[in-house]
Amino acid sequence: MDPKERMKIPRQPMPEQDPKERVSNFYEVPHGYTPELAMEEAKRCIQCKKPLCVAGCPVNIDIPWFIRLVAEGKFVEAARKIKETNGLPAVCGRVCPQEDQCEKVCVIAKKVEPVAIGRLERFVADYEREHDEVTIPDIPPWTGKKVAIIGSGPAGLTVAGDLVKKGHRVTIFEALHKPGGVLVYGIPEFRLPKKIVEAEVDYLRRMGVEIECNAVIGKLETVDELLSNGYDAVFIGTGAGLPYFMNIPGENLVGVYSANEFLTRINLMRAYLFPEYDTPVLKGKRVVVVGGGNTAMDAARTAIRLCPEEVKIVYRRSREEMPARIEEIHHGEEEGIKFELLTNPLRFIGDEEGRLRAAECIRMELGEPDESGRRRPVPMKGSEFTIDCDVAIIAIGNGPNPLIPHTTPELKLTKWGNIVVDQETGRTSKKGVFAGGDIVRGGSTVILAMGDGRTAANSIHEYLTTGKW
Amino acid sequence: MFEIVEKRELAHRVCLFRIRAPLIARKRRAGQFIILRINEHGERIPLTIADSDSEEGTITIIVQEVGKTTSVLCSLKAGDRLLDVVGPLGKPTHIENYGTAVCVGGGIGCAVTYPIAKALKETGTHVISIMGARTKNLLILEEEMRSVSDELFIATDDGSYGHHGFVTAVLEELIGEGRKIDVVIAVGPVPMMKAVSSVTRTNGIYTMASLNPIMVDGTGMCGACRVTVDGQTKFVCVDGPEFDAHQVDFDELIRRNRTYLKEERIAMEELTYHEGPRCYEKKGV
Numbered sequence: 104m105d106p107k108e109r110m111k112i113p114r115q116p117m118p119e120q121d122p123k124e125r126v127s128n129f130y131e132v133p134h135g136y137t138p139e140l141a142m143e144e145a146k147r148c149i150q151c152k153k154p155l156c157v158a159g160c161p162v163n164i165d166i167p168w169f170i171r172l173v174a175e176g177k178f179v180e181a182a183r184k185i186k187e188t189n190g191l192p193a194v195c196g197r198v199c200p201q202e203d204q205c206e207k208v209c210v211i212a213k214k215v216e217p218v219a220i221g222r223l224e225r226f227v228a229d230y231e232r233e234h235d236e237v238t239i240p241d242i243p244p245w246t247g248k249k250v251a252i253i254g255s256g257p258a259g260l261t262v263a264g265d266l267v268k269k270g271h272r273v274t275i276f277e278a279l280h281k282p283g284g285v286l287v288y289g290i291p292e293f294r295l296p297k298k299i300v301e302a303e304v305d306y307l308r309r310m311g312v313e314i315e316c317n318a319v320i321g322k323l324e325t326v327d328e329l330l331s332n333g334y335d336a337v338f339i340g341t342g343a344g345l346p347y348f349m350n351i352p353g354e355n356l357v358g359v360y361s362a363n364e365f366l367t368r369i370n371l372m373r374a375y376l377f378p379e380y381d382t383p384v385l386k387g388k389r390v391v392v393v394g395g396g397n398t399a400m401d402a403a404r405t406a407i408r409l410c411p412e413e414v415k416i417v418y419r420r421s422r423e424e425m426p427a428r429i430e431e432i433h434h435g436e437e438e439g440i441k442f443e444l445l446t447n448p449l450r451f452i453g454d455e456e457g458r459l460r461a462a463e464c465i466r467m468e469l470g471e472p473d474e475s476g477r478r479r480p481v482p483m484k485g486s487e488f489t490i491d492c493d494v495a496i497i498a499i500g501n502g503p504n505p506l507i508p509h510t511t512p513e514l515k516l517t518k519w520g521n522i523v524v525d526q527e528t529g530r531t532s533k534k535g536v537f538a539g540g541d542i543v544r545g546g547s548t549v550i551l552a553m554g555d556g557r558t559a560a561n562s563i564h565e566y567l568t569t570g571k572w
Numbered sequence: 573m574f575e576i577v578e579k580r581e582l583a584h585r586v587c588l589f590r591i592r593a594p595l596i597a598r599k600r601r602a603g604q605f606i607i608l609r610i611n612e613h614g615e616r617i618p619l620t621i622a623d624s625d626s627e628e629g630t631i632t633i634i635v636q637e638v639g640k641t642t643s644v645l646c647s648l649k650a651g652d653r654l655l656d657v658v659g660p661l662g663k664p665t666h667i668e669n670y671g672t673a674v675c676v677g678g679g680i681g682c683a684v685t686y687p688i689a690k691a692l693k694e695t696g697t698h699v700i701s702i703m704g705a706r707t708k709n710l711l712i713l714e715e716e717m718r719s720v721s722d723e724l725f726i727a728t729d730d731g732s733y734g735h736h737g738f739v740t741a742v743l744e745e746l747i748g749e750g751r752k753i754d755v756v757i758a759v760g761p762v763p764m765m766k767a768v769s770s771v772t773r774t775n776g777i778y779t780m781a782s783l784n785p786i787m788v789d790g791t792g793m794c795g796a797c798r799v800t801v802d803g804q805t806k807f808v809c810v811d812g813p814e815f816d817a818h819q820v821d822f823d824e825l826i827r828r829n830r831t832y833l834k835e836e837r838i839a840m841e842e843l844t845y846h847e848g849p850r851c852y853e854k855k856g857v
Contacts, residue, residue: 278791280656317658323595344793357831364794378842381615383835457827504792
């Protein structure tokens with residue numbers, strides 16, 4: 104087939120659950136490609152000699168190569184090709200913002216829709232797992248070095264996988280009772296089924312990675328104690344574990360949640376199955392979600408599955424500025440989420456028992472661009488109005504969790520409390536200690552955390568081999 | 573898994589557990605707490621570490637049956653295992669020789685004042701303890717408290733033991749006698765802590781309260797445990813659990829602790845409903 108013929112094939116849609124049906128369940132929304140759809144989609148790749156997509160991928164997956172294997176029906180080989188550089192393809196195929204990365208720079212996107220790289224990645228990873236084709240790579244003999252990884256989110260899992268494959272002994276310390284970090288407590292089941300995260304974690308365990316849950320480093324042991332108790336290097340990947348609130352009146356009323364709390368209750372603790380599971384959550388009749396990012400969309404789409412009368416997203420800028428993925432906004436709209444754009448809450452109003460009853464909001468208009476380059480939202484005087492609500496979820500971002508920085512005085516921090524690292528190596532200001540993911544970046548993405556993990560793993564390996572800091 | 577090595581009933585529906593958790597036992601200091609989850613369907617609940625033995629590798633917690641999780645917990649026995657125990661969480665109590673300290677413990681709150689009183693006593697602080705309970709047979713840790721206190725007062729709401737009335741009456745009496753009190757530590761039901769705080773505020777005595785809000789993760793990640801202290805929002809799990817009682821918005825804490833009253837009732841009903849038939853089976857009927 105020549106490139107022109109390839110480009111004539113339309114981008115293959117991914118079958119998904121009907122919005123009316125899925126809005127009352129927590130099953131995954133897309134069903135994923137069938138082998139036929141995957142092979143058809145793979146034919147659209149024109150196999151560029153200098154593929155831009157590879158450079159657009161934070162972990163530089165050899166995209167044209169794996170897609171060629173898909174086109175040939177060699178799905179297991181394709182999955183293994185991806186796994187050479189990405190340990191979590193089933194996760195990334197689902198949650199990566201491909202439209203801003205590999206698919207954004209896809210050459211054919213100049214004329215037609217880009218190749219659905221993410222959907223193909225997801226397909227081959229699922230195919231390999233579901234057909235029991237996952238094999239454990241040969242692990243070299245122990246180098247004699249031990250590495251402690253703090254946090255089992257995407258950054259920590261990536262570091263663990265990379266280092267164990269180089270023959271180092273790796274232990275992950277996780278504060279919660281289940282490994283996976285934000286993949287488990289934050290991202291909802293309908294977007295990333297937990298059994299997929301479990302399978303990825305299980306894969307690492309089979310390679311020899313040790314995982315200690317219920318271990319809060321900074322409390323149970325400090326970073327210094329890890330270093331003096333036999334670990335040769337430490338990687339900190341503790342994430343963005345400190346929810347921001349708006350600091351407006353009424354924010355501590357009963358019914359006001361951080362997105363982290365609301366999502367943790369439902370994802371990690373399974374509150375949507377209460378009372379079969381013991382953790383409760385207020386389901387609400389009218390739910391307001393404040394924020395415009397992916398977490399806000401996750402919270403809103405989770406809230407609507409608890410069958411309230413209404414779920415509204417309140418966001419202070421316009422739709423164009425919403426940081427959420429277009430696909431997520433689209434899914435949310437299909438599911439019946441309403442949007443109050445250019446609107447900002449001023450205060451929350453409660454009843455005499457301290458339970459949330461309404462949010463007083465104000466309309467905004469866009470003024471001059473601010474330091475982020477987006478037009479600054481300015482309140483419109485006299486436009487105050489109230490939205491009745493009994494649950495409000497604040498999804499305006501997270502700061503770095505202070506537990507490790509506070510107990511590791513030698514770590515250099517930014518003024519926001521993020522750990523300062525050398526970008527090329529992930530090295531912190533403390534010898535033998537590396538960091539990556541949201542504890543360094545602030546709220547970011549799974550794939551960038553994994554990219555950081557990759558960088559840090561290479562640099563840790565170099566440090567362990569040469570001893571040079 | 574965390575093994576229960578000893579279980580003892582201290583009072584009606586109040587149980588003491590010693591749990592094997594060597595790492596926590598080694599690190600834990602007075603004022604800190606753990607979060608536990610009994611089984612796969614369980615919720616995460618915070619409980620203060622009342623005592624620990626680093627040589628034996630155990631921690632002691634004291635549990636009052638108030639809802640489903642605590643009821644299930646109190647039905648366990650020595651040899652049973654808890655799925656998850658995480659800690660030590662929260663900041664330890666600031667311990668120094670204060671001169672004279674009054675430790676006020678209400679009901680199950682004595683499980684928290686005991687380790688604090690013990691640590692204070694070791695610094696040479698003159699420890700006056702005031703223990704309160706609704707009635708005599710709900711009083712816990714009397715002997716333990718006596719062993720770490722220079723003076724011990726007991727108050728029961730119904731007058732069945734010690735002073736007839738509230739702990740605040742005893743405290744006011746001590747203040748009225750002109751006793752020099754450098755610090756008060758109050759732990760118990762929120763209305764008790766609020767009442768103690770209002771007595772000491774009038775008398776200008778620095779007071780610490782150990783707060784007991786609803787928590788989920790216990791590491792500062794979710795914000796469920798937020799309270800207002802001096803007009804600022806604080807997370808009890810990482811900023812606390814102890815705060816300057818005169819600055820705490822206790823009314824807000826009371827309201828927030830009532831968030832899931834309805835759900836707690838549903839969970840209890842489910843529990844009694846399910847327990848019925850199960851007991852039936854055991855009897856072989």
